[in-house]
Amino acid sequence: MSNGIEPVGVDADYVVRMAQELIRIPAENPPGNCMDVADRMLTELKSLGVDRIETHEFEPGMPNYIIQTGDGGDGGHLVIGGHMDTVPVHPDEVEAWQVGPFSGELRGDEIWGRGAADMKGALASTLGAFKALRDNQISLPGTLTWVLLSDGEHGDQHGAQALADRGILKNLGGDMVLYTESTSNNIIRSFKGRVFFEIKVRGRSVHVSVPEKGINAIEKMAKIIGAFRAERLGVEPDPFLGRSTLAFSTIKGGSAVNVVGGRCSATFDVRMIPGQTSTGVMATLNGIIDELKQDDPEMDAELGIIPSGAREVTEIAENEPVVRLMERVIPSVRGTPNTFLPGIESPGALRLFIQNGIPGVFFGPGEFISEAHLPNERVPTKNLIEGAAMLATAARAHCSGVGH
Numbered sequence: 001m002s003n004g005i006e007p008v009g010v011d012a013d014y015v016v017r018m019a020q021e022l023i024r025i026p027a028e029n030p031p032g033n034c035m036d037v038a039d040r041m042l043t044e045l046k047s048l049g050v051d052r053i054e055t056h057e058f059e060p061g062m063p064n065y066i067i068q069t070g071d072g073g074d075g076g077h078l079v080i081g082g083h084m085d086t087v088p089v090h091p092d093e094v095e096a097w098q099v100g101p102f103s104g105e106l107r108g109d110e111i112w113g114r115g116a117a118d119m120k121g122a123l124a125s126t127l128g129a130f131k132a133l134r135d136n137q138i139s140l141p142g143t144l145t146w147v148l149l150s151d152g153e154h155g156d157q158h159g160a161q162a163l164a165d166r167g168i169l170k171n172l173g174g175d176m177v178l179y180t181e182s183t184s185n186n187i188i189r190s191f192k193g194r195v196f197f198e199i200k201v202r203g204r205s206v207h208v209s210v211p212e213k214g215i216n217a218i219e220k221m222a223k224i225i226g227a228f229r230a231e232r233l234g235v236e237p238d239p240f241l242g243r244s245t246l247a248f249s250t251i252k253g254g255s256a257v258n259v260v261g262g263r264c265s266a267t268f269d270v271r272m273i274p275g276q277t278s279t280g281v282m283a284t285l286n287g288i289i290d291e292l293k294q295d296d297p298e299m300d301a302e303l304g305i306i307p308s309g310a311r312e313v314t315e316i317a318e319n320e321p322v323v324r325l326m327e328r329v330i331p332s333v334r335g336t337p338n339t340f341l342p343g344i345e346s347p348g349a350l351r352l353f354i355q356n357g358i359p360g361v362f363f364g365p366g367e368f369i370s371e372a373h374l375p376n377e378r379v380p381t382k383n384l385i386e387g388a389a390m391l392a393t394a395a396r397a398h399c400s401g402v403g404h
């Protein structure tokens with residue numbers, strides 16, 4: 001497909017072999033020790049002549065690396081981000097596996113094993129991209145940085161969050177980031193947000209034989225639950241992310257079977273789409289409570305956001321340079337265009353890059369919904385090889401200035 005970008009050729013056998021090797025080195029999180037897989041990758045990078053490697057280890061066994069190549073002069077600065085750890089293989093999941101979860105077995109045209117899709121496969125593709133730049137003697141006038149992280153599957157505390165807290169992400173100065181979560185080499189540029197709420201209703205307990213003398217907090221809560229509908233959050237469905245949702249998750253109330261419930265509390269979750277913020281949702285819901293109070297003066301309810309439960313919507317505009325670059329790179333390699341996928345899950349570490357001035361997207365081999373985190377996780381080799389070619393092609397285009 002001619003769009004001004006020539007694809008970079010990659011060593012397909014190398015990408016497949018590296019994916020198998022990396023799957024065979026467990027890095028389950030928890031506990032999250034990435035030392036062995038990191039050692040293997042660093043040895044590989046050094047043998048490819050990549051030796052500008054900075055280590056940041058804040059928790060023993062959970063190293064993070066800033067790996068760079070290129071002349072650092074005129075030309076763009078592309079960042080690739082990835083995590084080395086995987087979700088664990090639970091004991092009750094082992095029976096469901098058709099292969100050893102750490103076998104890295106090649107079956108037909110797929111590689112199987114924990115991390116095949118999320119994201120040992122993508123790490124192999126990234127190594128393949130570095131190798132392709134070397135094999136094709138492509139020198140980059142700008143900079144290519146690989147931020148290789150620990151703790152990507154367990155909250156990023158010792159990985160991207162630690163780098164962000166110390167100003168290391170901000171000081172990178174990258175133009176854009178490709179965070180290699182599995183998207184079948186497509187782009188995810190918008191992610192739902194979420195906020196956890198608690199609502200408390202106060203009433204007055206009396207003996208159940210004289211309910212009219214009390215205030216039944218449980219009945220008041222029932223009114224609130226009836227009124228808190230997702231449709232009332234006042235936002236149109238998003239073309240990629242679908243609807244905003246509101247779901248009650250826990251409820252507690254009352255003290256005994258023969259006492260009118262004087263207290264009731266409940267928690268619920270709101271998934272937000274572009275156009276919504278946690279404070280905006282809070283205001284809308286408080287407005288609904290005010291309406292209920294007008295009808296019922298005995299309604300005494302207090303709404304609060306559960307601390308640490310709020311994560312705002314993450315969205316990168318369609319005309320951001322990173323999106324425009326990949327919309328040219330993807331078809332140049334595979335002959336079919338990018339498809340925007342919905343970010344239903346958390347943007348994870350990508351959010352921290354964006355907050356530190358590096359706009360980015362999810363882009364990587366493997367299919368998230370059907371493959372990641374599940375028994376029989378696997379990835380088509382074609383997807384890994386194309387992913388490697390796309391990363392190398394993106395690096396050449398952007399770090400030479402073409403992608404600007």
Ligand SMILES: [Zn+2]
Pocket residue numbers: 083118119152181
């Ligand atoms: Zn992941």
